[in-house]
Amino acid sequence: MEGTLSFCILRIIVLFAPSCGSSKINIKDHSVVHITHSIIQVANITLYIDKHRYVCKDCGKTFTQSISFISKRNSISNTTKQIILEKLKDNISFSKVAKELNVSIQTVINVFDDNVKVSRNTLPNILCIDEFYFKVAKGIKYPCVITGFHPFKIIDVIRSRQMSQLTHYFGNIMPSERNRVKYFVSDMNDTYREIKALFFPKSIHIIDTFHVVLLFTNALNMIRKRIMKKYNVKSYEYYFLKTNWKSILMNSNKLSKKEKVDSKTGEVYTFKERFFNDLMIFPELYEAYMTKDDFLYYEKKSEVKKVMNMINIFIERCRNASSEEMRKCGESLNKWSNEIANGFIKNEYNLNITNAKAERMNRTIGDILRNAFGYKSFERLRKRVLYIEREKSKK
Helix, strand or coil, X not given: CCCEEEEEEEECCCCCCCCCCXXXXXXXXXXXXXEEEEEECCEEEEEEEEEEEEEECCCCCEEECCCCCCCCCCCECHHHHHHHHHHCCCCCCHHXXXXXXXXXXXXXXXXXXXXXXXXXXXXXXXXXXXECCCCCECCECCCEEEEECCCCEEEEEECCCCHHHHHHHHHCCCHHHHCCCCEEEECCCHHHHHHHHHHCCCCEEEECHHHHHHHHHHHHHHHHHHHHCCCCCCCHHHHHHHHCHHHHHCXXXXXXXXXXXXXXXXXXXXXXXXHHHHHCCCHHHHHHHHHHHHHCCCCCCECHHHHHHHHHHHHHHHHCCCXXXXXXXXXXXXXXXXXXXXXXXXXXXXXXCCCHHHHHHHHHHHHHHHHCCCCCCHHHHHHHHHHHHHHHHHC
């Protein structure tokens, strides 16, 4: 039965001294050790071993008999170790594995630390880099995850997005390998731009559409909150801005077109129609919403001239916007115009190259952190992420 704890007493008898092969041996002393041994995963067996220490009459050396299914100085069997490592291939916490196998959490951690060795994968043709929040030390709280875009695979997790850390990391990779990178995909971070210029000068830098849309979305939300503060909390305007925040950040093609009948007037309407009627009450917000929405409809894989013309149109729209938030978006678009354009221009792989897969990897790391209620060691987190992802790719 699951959770049953069985007991077994073994006595190990030695016939020959391992140092000289002599059979002239005496028992010097003995002790009983207990070993957790999971022969099957539904029952945990504790072996109590009467372990003798011997002395050889010929050479005078003392020794103990080794046990084939137990590593030296361990209190769990090799079988239990393998079960621990197998379970840790999935996103399951150390504590849950410990509970299932009736061992301590520290034992599970020690097995993982001692037996899992991971190194980075070689750099891909399309390199995506993004950061996630994980405070490991004072001043260091944003490690980076590097992924390959096509095919998707995790390359490595770097301790920090700080310039010194990234320079040290990429500086230790041979130029011949770095030169394989043809596309460098990141968000609008000046450090990444410098890293690209230093270590991947031949690559094309892409700021994907997701981060531009995120720029607009953040501006929209700031405008919404700013306007909302001007109204009484009991007013309809306040109610609309408060309750429709998701719709305000949503693409227009996702707004419901299902017809409804107003119970008071009998008017037939759709949510989308009524939403836009109300949104136009707030000119700054409506203007920002339409700018973001229009940006989403431009085609990818276009020619250079067409793309640059499109980017310039949106720079001007933002620069001439009535809200300060959108004018700041225009400054960012202008600063990163070439990199943003590269995300729209047709590439040699005929792919829509984005940072979406790196973002997905960030969510996976977030799940690992939540399941474990956090990690204290960055190196352990790095190994766990790589271990889980690489094992997943084998399935």
